[in-house]
Amino acid sequence: MYIKSRLLGLTALIAASVVRAAGAEREPAEYIKICDVLGSGYFYIPNTETCLRIGGYVRYDIGLGDVRSYDSARTSDVRTGEDQGTWRNNTRFTFKTWSGQQTELGALTTYTETHVNFGNSANSRDSPQNYDFNSGLALASAWVELGGLRVGKDGSAFDTFVSYAGNVLDSMLVRSAGFDTNVAQYYFDAGNGISTVISLEQGSGSAGTIDSYIPHVVAGLKYTQGWGSITGVAAYDSNYEALAGKIRVDVAVTNQLSLFGLFGYGSNGSLNEDSNGAIANHVRGSYKIWNGQWAFWAGATYEFDEKTSFNFQVSSDQLKNSGLAANVVYMVVPGFTVTAEVDYDHYGNFDVGPADPTTVKGTSKPNSVGGILRFQRSF
Numbered sequence: 461m462y463i464k465s466r467l468l469g470l471t472a473l474i475a476a477s478v479v480r481a482a483g484a485e486r487e488p489a490e491y492i493k494i495c496d497v498l499g500s501g502y503f504y505i506p507n508t509e510t511c512l513r514i515g516g517y518v519r520y521d522i523g524l525g526d527v528r529s530y531d532s533a534r535t536s537d538v539r540t541g542e543d544q545g546t547w548r549n550n551t552r553f554t555f556k557t558w559s560g561q562q563t564e565l566g567a568l569t570t571y572t573e574t575h576v577n578f579g580n581s582a583n584s585r586d587s588p589q590n591y592d593f594n595s596g597l598a599l600a601s602a603w604v605e606l607g608g609l610r611v612g613k614d615g616s617a618f619d620t621f622v623s624y625a626g627n628v629l630d631s632m633l634v635r636s637a638g639f640d641t642n643v644a645q646y647y648f649d650a651g652n653g654i655s656t657v658i659s660l661e662q663g664s665g666s667a668g669t670i671d672s673y674i675p676h677v678v679a680g681l682k683y684t685q686g687w688g689s690i691t692g693v694a695a696y697d698s699n700y701e702a703l704a705g706k707i708r709v710d711v712a713v714t715n716q717l718s719l720f721g722l723f724g725y726g727s728n729g730s731l732n733e734d735s736n737g738a739i740a741n742h743v744r745g746s747y748k749i750w751n752g753q754w755a756f757w758a759g760a761t762y763e764f765d766e767k768t769s770f771n772f773q774v775s776s777d778q779l780k781n782s783g784l785a786a787n788v789v790y791m792v793v794p795g796f797t798v799t800a801e802v803d804y805d806h807y808g809n810f811d812v813g814p815a816d817p818t819t820v821k822g823t824s825k826p827n828s829v830g831g832i833l834r835f836q837r838s839f
Contacts, residue, residue, distance in 0.1 A: 498560045513557065515558075519552045524547055528805055528828035529633075529803045529828040529829060532545055533548040557571070570602075571603055573600040579595075580593070608646055609644075609645070613642055614641070619638060626785075628773045628785035628787055629787060636724065639665065653683055655681075660675040661678060663699070663746050676695065678693060679693070680693040688712050692706070697747055705724070708721065715763075724748070724756070751777045756775065757774070758775075780808025781809060797834075799836070800832075801832045
């Protein structure tokens with residue numbers, strides 16, 4: 461009887477311990493709270509009013525053709541040293557973050573974008589053997605914005621405000637966009653289709669980074685309606701006291717077809733002073749990066765259905781350099797796309813600086829053709 465009572469008491473004690481443990485496990489858990497105020501994919505950082513979104517992509521590019529098309533690469537035979545063409549490959553991982561919250565001074569937002577690449581380069585001027593390599597981390601963007609005032613690193617407003625020259629992969633045929641930079645910007649949206657930007661920029665590179673306390677200055681104005689938009693930007697290069705501008709028109713012809721035209725003009729000014737300058741710029745500046753004083757880009761996008769689209773771009777400049785690019789983008793499944801592009805480049809001027817094709821190994825002809833195949837998983 462004594463033993464039985466002791467066993468019953470021990471059983472009751474174990475049962476009570478199990479009940480208490482189960483109760484402790486059922487304490488309220490802290491769940492992630494969805495933040496739909498800023499859009500899809502945002503969630504609240506626990507115990508804060510800040511909304512956060514995480515995204516990015518994994519991309520693989522493979523290119524071939526003439527090296528002047530910037531789609532292919534040059535290398536040397538490892539046994540004979542003979543110059544020859546090879547695939548141009550690049551794998552990129554991009555990580556992005558967005559954050560935002562409402563304050564008494566307006567929306568407080570941030571954006572970051574970081575790239576990591578592994579691949580070879582377009583030519584082998586630095587090494588006879590064009591080998592693949594890790595290029596390390598590259599900070600594409602990192603800025604904070606409050607009530608329209610943005611500071612940090614971003615693309616120049618001369619490029620971002622007017623948008624880039626179409627949805628093609630090869631942007632090197634006749635270049636329209638230049639560089640990333642530290643910025644202090646102010647954006648204003650009137651709410652009636654009119655928006656503006658003023659940007660003070662540090663520039664980048666040996667010739668582009670400001671050489672005094674005077675910043676580069678960019679100003680832009682945009683008018684947007686249901687039919688499309690008109691955008692203009694103007695830039696002052698404080699290093700060379702040169703001016704440049706771009707005007708863009710976008711037209712939504714139908715729900716499937718959209719067209720754009722972009723025209724750029726810039727003064728050469730002190731950009732001509734290579735022989736007198738400490739750093740040669742070859743008649744190109746941070747903003748007027750095309751050859752000659754003017755250049756244009758025009759193109760179209762046609763969406764066949766929700767999965768397939770076609771993009772086209774034609775470009776040219778005053779010195780008779782021109783390019784054609786066309787691609788088809790196919791969404792295999794949501795978040796995964798394959799893009800196939802064909803590019804043609806005509807080089808009309810062999811006399812200007814770093815774009816001179818004779819400085820790119822394996823290229824001395826004026827016409828080049830190439831192609832790119834891209835696989836991209838976005839998340």
